[in-house]
Amino acid sequence: MEAKKGPAAARDGPGLxxxxxxxxxxIQEVITDPVTYLANWGRKYSLWPVHLxxxxxxxxxxxxxxxxxxxxxxxxxxxxxxxxxxxxxxVHGTVTRKMAPRLRWIYDQMPEPKWVIAMGACAITGGVxxxxxxxxxxxxxxxxxxxxxxxxxxRPEELIDAIILLQDKIRKxxxx
Amino acid sequence: xxxxxxxxxxxxxEKAIIDSFAKLGDMAxxxxxxxxxxxxxxxxxxxxxxxxxxxxxxxFDHCTNVTGTDFPKDNQLEITYHFGSIEGDGLRRIILAxxxxxxxxDPKLPSIIDVYPxxxxxxxxxxxxxxxxxxxxxxLSRLLLPEDWNDIPPMLKAYRLPGRLEEG
Numbered sequence: 001m002e003a004k005k006g007p008a009a010a011r012d013g014p015g016l017x018x019x020x021x022x023x024x025x026x027i028q029e030v031i032t033d034p035v036t037y038l039a040n041w042g043r044k045y046s047l048w049p050v051h052l053x054x055x056x057x058x059x060x061x062x063x064x065x066x067x068x069x070x071x072x073x074x075x076x077x078x079x080x081x082x083x084x085x086x087x088x089x090x091v092h093g094t095v096t097r098k099m100a101p102r103l104r105w106i107y108d109q110m111p112e113p114k115w116v117i118a119m120g121a122c123a124i125t126g127g128v129x130x131x132x133x134x135x136x137x138x139x140x141x142x143x144x145x146x147x148x149x150x151x152x153x154x155r156p157e158e159l160i161d162a163i164i165l166l167q168d169k170i171r172k173x174x175x176x
Numbered sequence: 177x178x179x180x181x182x183x184x185x186x187x188x189x190e191k192a193i194i195d196s197f198a199k200l201g202d203m204a205x206x207x208x209x210x211x212x213x214x215x216x217x218x219x220x221x222x223x224x225x226x227x228x229x230x231x232x233x234x235x236f237d238h239c240t241n242v243t244g245t246d247f248p249k250d251n252q253l254e255i256t257y258h259f260g261s262i263e264g265d266g267l268r269r270i271i272l273a274x275x276x277x278x279x280x281x282d283p284k285l286p287s288i289i290d291v292y293p294x295x296x297x298x299x300x301x302x303x304x305x306x307x308x309x310x311x312x313x314x315x316l317s318r319l320l321l322p323e324d325w326n327d328i329p330p331m332l333k334a335y336r337l338p339g340r341l342e343e344g
Contacts, residue, residue: 098322133330
C-alpha cells in the first residue's frame, strides 16, 4: 500500500492540480464574457444623468429630453432623484473656479461605475472665457471626461451621438 | 472731470436736478449731464451727505448699482453709485450717477448702507472685486470669489492671470 502510494501520488497529483487550475480558468472564461456582456448591456441602457446646469447649454439638453428628440429611446433616463443613484455627469457649460470643488464633490459621491460627458466649448476648454480669472479651462482638470461634445451650444443630434458613443465605450469595457 | 454746462435741450427734470445740486455748493460737481443720464463727482468726505440729499431732496428712492473703476495712470479708483427712482414724478427714466475718486494707496470710503440699505451686496461685491474698503459696512466678507482666492482683486488693472505670458 505504502509503496504504491508514492508513484500514484506522483502520477495523479500534478494531473489533478492541473485539472483544478484549468477548471478555474475555464469557469472564469466561460462566466466572465456573458456576465460582462450582461452587466454592460444593463449599464448602457440605464444611464441616469446628473444635470450640472452651470450655463446655457442646459437648454439644449432640455430639447434633447423633449418629445422632438426624445433621448429616452436610447436609454438615458431623466433622473430627478438623488445623485447617489446616478452614474453619468453631464457638465452643461462653463464651470467656474468656485464651482470646480463642488463638481468634484458631486463626482465623488456617485457610486462606481460612473462616466462624464463634457458638453459645449466652455466645458471642454473654457470657451470664450478661457482668459478669465474665474473660469476653469476645461473640466478635465477636475474630473476624468469620457465624451467631449463640441459646439456652442451643441445640437441635440450631437448629444444623441455622444450618448451612443458612450454606450459603445461601455459595451467594450471590462468589469472586475 | 471738466464741468460741462447743462445743454440747452436738456429736459426740465434733468435741469431741475442740476439746479437743486446747487444747494450743496462745492460738495458736488457735474461731470456730465445728458438726457436721462447725469453724473456728479463728490469727495469722499461728502459722500454720505450727498446720498442723504439725493434720497430726501431729489426723491431717488433706490440704489441700482455700485461699480468700481481702476485708473492706474492717476493712481486712483473711482467708485460710482447709480440711483434710480420709482416714486419720483418724471424721474423714472433718469439714472443719476454719483462718483467718488479715492487714491489707490488708501482705498477707503464711508458706506452709505445707513442711507440706502440695498447697497449691501453691491458694496460687498465692489469691495472684493476692486479692493475698496467700505467703512461702516456690517458684513464685508467674501461674496463671489472662490474661497481659496489668494491674489489681488481681479478687477484691478495690475491683475495678471497666473500662467499667462505678458504681451509685447
